[in-house]
Amino acid sequence: xxxxxxxxxxxxxxxxxxxxxxxSAQLALDAAKTKAQSYLDKNPDIKDMGLKIKxxxxxxxxxxxxxxxxxxxxxxxxxxxxxxxxxxxxxxFRDLQxxxxxxxxxxxxxxxxxxxxxxxxxxxxxxxxxxxxAASIGQVHKAKLHSGQTVAVKIQYPxxxxxxxxxxxxxxxxxxxxxxxxxxxxxIDNIIEELKTSLMQECDYIHEMNQMIFFxxxxxxxxxxxxxxxxxxxxxxxxxxxxEWIEADSFEDSLHYTEEEKNFLGQSLYDSYLYSLFELxxxxxxxxxxNYLFKKDKIVMLDFGxxxxxxxxxxxxxxxxLISLEENRPDIYSxxxxxxxxxxxxxxxxxxxxxxxxxxxxxxxxxxxxxxxIKEINPFQIFKDFVKDIDFxxxxxxxxxxxxLDRSTFGLYAKLKSWKARINWVSGRNKFRxxxxxxxxxxxxx
Numbered sequence: 001x002x003x004x005x006x007x008x009x010x011x012x013x014x015x016x017x018x019x020x021x022x023x024s025a026q027l028a029l030d031a032a033k034t035k036a037q038s039y040l041d042k043n044p045d046i047k048d049m050g051l052k053i054k055x056x057x058x059x060x061x062x063x064x065x066x067x068x069x070x071x072x073x074x075x076x077x078x079x080x081x082x083x084x085x086x087x088x089x090x091x092x093f094r095d096l097q098x099x100x101x102x103x104x105x106x107x108x109x110x111x112x113x114x115x116x117x118x119x120x121x122x123x124x125x126x127x128x129x130x131x132x133x134a135a136s137i138g139q140v141h142k143a144k145l146h147s148g149q150t151v152a153v154k155i156q157y158p159x160x161x162x163x164x165x166x167x168x169x170x171x172x173x174x175x176x177x178x179x180x181x182x183x184x185x186x187x188i189d190n191i192i193e194e195l196k197t198s199l200m201q202e203c204d205y206i207h208e209m210n211q212m213i214f215f216x217x218x219x220x221x222x223x224x225x226x227x228x229x230x231x232x233x234x235x236x237x238x239x240x241x242x243x244e245w246i247e248a249d250s251f252e253d254s255l256h257y258t259e260e261e262k263n264f265l266g267q268s269l270y271d272s273y274l275y276s277l278f279e280l281x282x283x284x285x286x287x288x289x290x291n292y293l294f295k296k297d298k299i300v301m302l303d304f305g306x307x308x309x310x311x312x313x314x315x316x317x318x319x320x321x322l323i324s325l326e327e328n329r330p331d332i333y334s335x336x337x338x339x340x341x342x343x344x345x346x347x348x349x350x351x352x353x354x355x356x357x358x359x360x361x362x363x364x365x366x367x368x369x370x371x372x373x374i375k376e377i378n379p380f381q382i383f384k385d386f387v388k389d390i391d392f393x394x395x396x397x398x399x400x401x402x403x404x405l406d407r408s409t410f411g412l413y414a415k416l417k418s419w420k421a422r423i424n425w426v427s428g429r430n431k432f433r434x435x436x437x438x439x440x441x442x443x444x445x446x
Contacts, residue, residue: 102134103157108141111155115237123235127153135290137202137305142245150245151232154205161203168196193400198285202305205241209233211304212243218280223272225264226299248293248300255418261296266421267428268299273412274432277405278319282309285404287411308404314340318405319433319440326367330356332444342398351390358386366425374417379410 108129112120120127126144133140138156145151157163201207209231216228227246235242254265276283284291286306293300317336324333334352337343343352362382365375416423440446 102131102139105129107158108155111158111239115240116235124151124153133290135303137199138239143242145232151235151242152229152245153235154241154243156203156205156239161200164199164203193403197400198306198308198404201307202286204238205236205305206238208241208303208305209236211307214282215276215284215301215304215307218276219272222275223268225268225297226272226301228301228304246293246300248295248298251289251292251294251415251418254294257294257296259420259422262419263422264297265294265299266416266419267423269412269415270423270425271428271432273408274428277310278315278433279435281312281315282307283405283408285408287408287415289415292415306404308401308408310401310405314399314401316436316440316443319436320444322363322433323437323440323446324444325356325360325363327446329446332446336444340399340402354386358382367429369426371422371424373420373422374413379413 108131109120112118112123116123120129120143124143125146125148128142131139131141132152137160138154141153141155143151143153212228212231216230219226219228229244229246231244232242254262257265273283284301284304284306285308286303291301291303293302317340320336321333321340324330324336330353333356334343337352337355338345338347343355362377362379365372
């Protein structure tokens with residue numbers, strides 16, 4: 001990261017504007033090459049993907065330089081693989097974290113001293129001033145304690161909190177960035193609201209430390225294959241987090257594991273998700289691939305800055321939606337969906353029935369006994385077809401919990417899909433959801 005890191009409102013606004021201008025020029029050239037817009041709409045494949053990639057690069061470069069909300073939005077896009085954007089463009093977003101610029105060594109040293117009143121060479125036996133990774137909120141350095149333990153030290157970017165606050169005063173610019181890439185995009189207001197909450201939470205590394213301790217204790221007996229790094233509280237602050245260093249493979253590396261190994265990892269990840277939601281009522285909600293490392297018999301979970309604790313009543317209602325699908329009860333589904341602001345009280349029954357059938361199409365394959373893999377359907381396309389005739393004007397957003405829940409769920413889905421993991425979907429559901437099924441069925445009289 002350069003010394004003139006853009007943390008002020010004006011500088012971040014101008015950076016986005018410059019990126020938009022360059023990207024818009026590329027897309028304007030793209031449009032100019034077509035003979036007629038109507039013909040183009042009927043034949044979208046004739047668009048020049050090369051020009052779209054150039055436009056995307058301009059936007060992604062700006063996201064990487066600005067960090068904060070811009071970069072986090074790009075990372076969220078990246079987990080969709082090729083289901084939301086063309087693969088050529090989603091690949092660029094996936095590389096966003098790897099190629100993001102880091103802050104200068106002088107800033108690193110200053111941040112350490114300001115937080116602990118000691119320089120790095122006193123706190124650590126060894127400290128590599130060069131970061132091993134640069135993300136949206138901070139960057140990671142490798143170090144060694146005086147005990148000889150190798151650790152990862154995550155250091156927050158200076159002034160990043162102010163930068164994020166300014167980002168959210170330019171929300172229309174973020175929306176426009178995505179509109180340039182995907183003109184028929186869904187409304188992203190909910191994503192922006194979720195970003196506000198989760199990003200500010202992620203800026204508190206003491207909160208993240210406590211979440212790591214919570215999940216480590218919760219998983220240790222049931223999920224010994226899931227490893228969450230130890231933390232060192234004496235070397236943690238709101239802006240610096242010191243944790244165990246772990247060597248393992250990236251998600252991309254794990255794609256080359258054997259089928260049996262990927263099945264094991266997939267089942268473990270799926271079961272731990274169900275346990276977290278239905279028994280802990282709390283989820284790790286930043287599922288981008290860079291937050292996981294793998295061994296052939298191990299999952300390493302990183303970055304617990306974005307977690308969500310769900311109200312028990314919400315989890316009960318969410319389970320009621322699932323059970324109503326399994327038992328073919330559109331009447332109960334309608335009641336719960338309206339309660340959770342998925343629909344309005346005056347929505348037509350035909351719309352409710354279509355939605356019920358759509359969700360059944362997506363969900364029911366995972367209610368069948370036996371071991372099988374992800375069904376080869378694109379959920380984004382199904383949703384796109386469903387919403388194309390719906391007027392969203394004046395419509396309330398669903399409960400905010402869905403934003404984080406869906407983000408976590410889709411991150412899981414994308415990994416299982418990429419692994420082509422064969423999962424026993426029903427066994428995990430029965431094991432971890434049974435704890436609240438009686439409560440659900442009594443509440444809604446199944």
